[in-house]
Amino acid sequence: MYNFGMGIIHRDFYNRDTLVVAKDLLGCKLCRRIGGKVLEGIIVETEAYKQNDPACHAYRGKTPRSATLFKMPGLSYVYFIYGMYHCVNVTTEPEETAGAVLIRALDPINIENTNGPGKLCRALEITKELNEVDVTDNESSLWIEDCKKYSESDIVTTTRIGIKVAADYPWRFYIKNNKFVSKL
């Protein structure tokens, strides 16, 4: 079992089942350093994507894009979607086992427009340059810290958004009544 503390989250946290990591990332703080400033928001919505999941980019094996998902846990996985947006994930599971958690929404601390995966990447200036950053290292320009702990009863489990395959998997998690959770 992962031992929670304060401060940066280490690799052991991500080296677990993707569904558990997705749920446990709620309440954690995503930090992005740009120049001398650090932009921050609390993660309030996530989705899990696993190797044998038809909706996962790794479902058909390693490709140039999906290779990141098979690497060690605790790396960023950033992809470009719909011709204009980026989405940010964190890799999970042991090396050679694919898995990632999509970060879908942040409760902003010093940023705006973070209620959706494309919007939060725009707000934090996350692009493909930030693919495969080690988010367990606060010398990176992107990392995650332990922060607020929500209770189990504040977490809603439901189906993922924007996919046609495996649309019935209850692999989306969000904080109940949080106004920054993305709309359907």
Add this chain to the structure above:
DNA sequence: GATAAGATGTTA
């Protein structure tokens, strides 16, 4: 409020 469609370019 709801629903529909257009923007835009990477991926396999």
Add this chain to the structure above:
DNA sequence: AACATCTTATCA
């Protein structure tokens, strides 16, 4: 051709 999205338009 599909896509782990968002914005704007057009209803009501």
